[in-house]
Amino acid sequence: MRVFISTKEREKFINKIFLKISVKKAADFCNLSERTIRDWRKGKFSISLKSLEILCKKTKVAFPKNVEIKNDYWYVAQGSSAGGIAVFKKYGRVGGTPKYRKKKWYEWWEREGKYKPNIITKYKSITKPRYSQNLAEFVGIMLGDGCISKNQISITLHKYDDKDYGKFVVTLIRKLFNVYVGVYNRKKELTTNYYISRTKLVCFCVDNLGLKQGNKIKQQVDIPNWIKEKKLYSVACLRGLIDTDGCIFTHRYKVNNKIYNYKKISFTSYSKPLLYSVAYIFRDIGLKPRFTRNGKEVRIDSQKDVKKYFADVNSHNPKHLKRYKK
16 A cells, blocks of 8 residues: 655655654665665655554654555556557557467568668677787687687686786777677686677687687687788787786795796697697797696796797786796
């Protein structure tokens, strides 16, 4: 049941209530939101009879006089009548069987509906960039921590360690494709998802860049040929791969009671073609890569080579730069 009070009586009654309790307290008593209580105060909505009785009981304020009490659905008859009149004026009839409505809809669809632009189903546009070092680095990022589904691409990074690198990734994607990048922090995981829901971008990544949808390991992905064929692109792609799936670590060991510390670079992948391509690029820029015994990791062990890597390739991931310089 709903209670309708005149403006003057409502203001008088509500002021008495809030002299004794706060809006928050009133909301708690009535099991409602504070916004609903404020709307009652403004006269935006009618007040429920049950809530009014609770407030009167809790505050010992007398029930307001000269009120009108109506059923919860008092407006249904009035609203349905108005709706029926509006429909009759527009179509010359009210109601009709589902079969008839479906028939008329198909007639409309064949006549004009399918030719009209649909802003809901229409593919959103993207900028299609030319091959470049930035685009090659994006491909490296996707091969490392990226994923492509039917209508979306996403990149998953560590929530805290890669927070600053995530900002670089967002800026790079916006610069390349002129699209919105969504950011979603997984509450129960230490990861952040950076995603773009654009079918045209998915098609561009697959058809123009040589990336693949679905599981990268099952498909044994590799660096696309347009990147391999140009050294500048290969270096940029390598940077994206190391910044995502690579690691800068300190190798410590002890000889004759003396401790030695050396920085090393590691890249791990369960895709053999990708692993071999990374090793090839390392060699091409003058480094000496080494495969580990399990065959799933390639490393740069020499301190001279590690220094050369950061001089020639560098990194856009602050995490790697800090570990290298520390």
